[in-house]
Amino acid sequence: MSKMGVTASQTVGPFLSIAMRSEGQEYLVPKNSKNAIKIQGIVYDGEGTPVPDAVIEIWQANINGKYDHPEDTSDNELIEGFSGFGRSCTNNEGQFFFVTQKPGRVNGRGNSLQAPHLAVNILARGMLKQQVTRIYFSDEVQSNAEDPVLNQIDDELERKTLIANFNPNSGLIDEYEFHICLQGENETIFFDV
Numbered sequence: 327m328s329k330m331g332v333t334a335s336q337t338v339g340p341f342l343s344i345a346m347r348s349e350g351q352e353y354l355v356p357k358n359s360k361n362a363i364k365i366q367g368i369v370y371d372g373e374g375t376p377v378p379d380a381v382i383e384i385w386q387a388n389i390n391g392k393y394d395h396p397e398d399t400s401d402n403e404l405i406e407g408f409s410g411f412g413r414s415c416t417n418n419e420g421q422f423f424f425v426t427q428k429p430g431r432v433n434g435r436g437n438s439l440q441a442p443h444l445a446v447n448i449l450a451r452g453m454l455k456q457q458v459t460r461i462y463f464s465d466e467v468q469s470n471a472e473d474p475v476l477n478q479i480d481d482e483l484e485r486k487t488l489i490a491n492f493n494p495n496s497g498l499i500d501e502y503e504f505h506i507c508l509q510g511e512n513e514t515i516f517f518d519v
Contacts, residue, residue: 351412351413351414352412352413352414352422352423352424352425353412353424353425353426354384354386354408354409354410354411354412354424354425354426354427355408355425355426355427356425357425357498357499358498359427361389361427361428362425362426362427362499362500363425363426363427363428363499363500363501363502364423364424364425364496364499364500364501364502365423365424365426365444365461365490365501365502365503365504366421366422366423366424366501366502366503366504367421367422367423367490367503367504367505367506368416368419368420368421368422368505368506369382369416369420369422369448369450369505369506369508370420370505370506370507370508370510370512371508371509371510372507372508372509372510372513373510374507374510375420376416376419376420376421377416377420377450377451377508378416378417378418378419378420379415379416379450379451380415380416380420380422380448380449380450380451380506381413381414381415381416381448381449381450382413382414382415382416382422382424382446382447382448382506383411383412383413383446383447383448383449384411384412384413384424384426384444384445384446384447384461385410385411385444385445385447386410386426386429386443386444386445387402387410387429387430387432388402388404388405388408388410388427388429388430389405389427389428389429389430390402390403390404390405390430391429391430391431391432391433392404392405392430392432393410393432394408394409394410395410400432400433402430408427410429412424412426424444425499426444428442428463429442429443429444430442431469434473434474434475435474438472438474439469439472440473440474440475441462441463441466441469441470441472441473441476442462442463442466442469443460443461443462443463443473443475444460444461445458445460446458446459446460446461446506448506448508450508453508457508457514457516458516458517458518458519459488459506459514459515459516459517460475460488460517461488461489461490461502461504462476462488462489462490463489463490463492463502464489464490464491464492464502465492470489476488479515484515485515487507487512487513487514487515488514488515489504490502490503490504491503491504
């Protein structure tokens, strides 16, 4: 009897990005929109090599701190045409990007407010399930200090793996840099869900 190898049904990739790639999903808002920002980065594997076939999905509140979802019962205002969902497939250099607007603060547990953030799912070859993390913003110092999720991470270096760094030399729109390390010394903090 011959021994069978790993099949596509036993791993997320390498065919994942082919089926999930769709033109324009990186743009939650048009690039020339008022308050548009760009978040860009690279996905790295455990050896520090860029991952050319990862899929990054984001889900976020709008600038008013309101999710386009029936379970968000806050009084904050919805913005017509803004779903809060985006998807970016990495290119051959492992690069991804999103053009969106920085979300407003949303309610946390109790009476707390969460800092502006994006919920992130990462899917890539060799992974049996998605990884879940968040992107926070380096220029939100006060709200980051008050965020209940960030405050659960004691190690300052680990906290920094969740922070997108503002590029002061941005062009027409504000740009942030956020790299995702799937394993290794600089591994991004992932959450169990």
